[in-house]
Amino acid sequence: MDKTAWHPAGPAPAARLNPAPQHALLYVDDVTLEYATPKRTVQATRKVSFEVDASDRFVLLGPSGCGKSTLLKAIAGFVRPTEGQIRLDGAAIRAPGPDRIVVFQEFDQLPPWKTVRQNVAFPLLASRSVGKHEAYDRADHYLEKVGLADFARAYPHMLSGGMKQRVAIARALAMQPKVLLMDEPFAALDALTRRKMQEELLALWEEVHFTLLFVTHSIEEALLIGNRILLLSPHPGRVRAEISAHRFGLHSQGGADFQATAARIHRLLFEHDHEPAQRREAA
């Protein structure tokens, strides 16, 4: 709202008296996604709908091939829906933009000839959204947040897989996107490093409260990372259920409630082929 437009002595604007209803940040509305191959059309998702609120840690969970990555690519603007619409902050998504940044599973997301600091600052400089000084300030800020301030002048080949993912996360957050998209970012890490990265991501979220859309096919990871989890059916992906995971955190793994919810998710994903296609659980 333009604050200068309302004079304190004048009548209050209507929006102040009747606050507008809260709208979700991201709407995915009846989205069908397809790939045209030379022989046939492959349907990746079928009529998928969900909403993500600001500061959600929203997880897409489903078996291999159910269209999780394709959905993320569609939100990033790389794949156009054949049916339905995706809206971010009120605007239809038609192309990639700096308001949506993706962190992938692969460790080779960083140009090897740039230092860590240059890697983090690079997209900011390329997007011309800020000047050089601000870009490097932000790079330093987010490198510190992911615990890599001491490696700012190192090159990617000098880093472990986990450290490279930290750089990728710092680079993404430095862009201050409206939504951070993560596609199985820790799947290629060993179990201990993966666990540490999950902890760090949650600690970072506690500090920055960014909006996260996180893809995984691990039920445990979904429960640890997410506050909301969307379950997708096997190929082609349709919404099977939405689960609330607000009450779970790093401390809950192994607890009875955690295990029971994990078992329920497993059943919903794999054993309920005769259930209605979509249902919402107020767990």
Ligand SMILES: Nc1ncnc2c1ncn2[C@@H]1O[C@H](COP(=O)(O)OP(=O)(O)OP(=O)(O)O)[C@@H](O)[C@H]1O
């Ligand atoms: N470039 C492509 N061309 C044709 N079909 C594709 C292409 N990319 C993905 N697909 C197909 O679309 C479907 C969904 O793929 P997608 O990669 O989105 O699944 P996913 O849920 O991310 O799987 P995973 O958990 O294995 O990463 C699959 O059947 C896949 O074979």
Ligand SMILES: [Mg+2]
């Ligand atoms: Mg995938």
